[in-house]
Amino acid sequence: MSMLHTVNKSPFERNTLESCIGLAVPGSAILLMEDGVIGAMANTKHSEMVKAAMANVKIYVLGPDLKARGLSEGNVVDGISVVGYGDFVDLTAEHAAVQSWL
């Protein structure tokens, strides 16, 4: 079982998502939450980095945080799964450990 990483910073504000992608081994998962959901959006300066990462890691985005910010599920990068808090819990249980990238 691999690790679940959570990222809660916008890639426009901090390098957290970039660091996480650089240190997540293939087969692990990344959940974008809080301001981190901005990293899930398509057609941004950072979308290509996210798409490239998806060759190795599975990426999820927290739906309630998208909605709160008026961001449409339809505008997230193709292949990113939109999940709720219950799914967040399931993801932590399915992976061996959780690293929160603070």
Next chain:
Amino acid sequence: MKYGILVNEGPYTHQASDSALAFTKAALEKGHEIFRVFFYHDGVNNGTSLAIPPQDDRHIPNQWSELAKEHNIDLVLCVAAAQRRGLLDESEAKRNSKAASNMIEGFRISGLGQLIEAGIQGDRMVVFGD
């Protein structure tokens, strides 16, 4: 599954407390056990009894307090972090000759060892912070 939760930010300034509450509630709904929620850094401010948010805003310390009562969850404020930031239970207030205590019901104050213990005893540790 048995969870340890760490909250590193105070309520309102950062979403961490809201996310941690939502996660904790979702985990309980799924039948998981919350072994302990530990509050560190400014996270100790989640345990204040003196917050008076406006009527139309959520009351985060009360939400923790009610959750603890309802599900018998162990909510622990780090003593060193709490003392730095002026969060005191009755015995800490008395011991340090302070006029009042300001910790809401449902929390307790203890040492950092409680965080490490949650890491050892729990199946998963999930951290919420800035």
Next chain:
Amino acid sequence: MEDGDQIIKKFMYMNRKAPYGTIYAWESLEVVLIAAAFDQDISLVFADDGVYQLMDGQNTEEVGMKNFSKTYSALGDYDIKKIYIEQESLEERGLSLGDLQDLKYEDEDDDWAEKDSIILISRAELAKVIDEQDVVFSF
């Protein structure tokens, strides 16, 4: 992992923030010092701006804050001997190990010989070490 009835887990403390601008570095160190008493398998990581926590020659007199950088050199006495520094983070910042404190521990299995606690590690290798952990605290 169980060693008799004692559970031994891999605990990693991930430090990615510079000191003094926020309290995270200092309070993270306080957690590590307490954690050392629990006989777990502890690793510290300094990556991104976290590498600045170990800069040699910190002087906080004029900012009026406690200089806690000296405490890192005590980690060896607490039996903490795996301190990973991400090489790319150093290079990106124009730093080398020579800019950082020299951290040592005494190896009880080798006649108390003094050894380096600092392990310079590439991003790719560090990724593997992170993936082996049971509990990761990031501050």
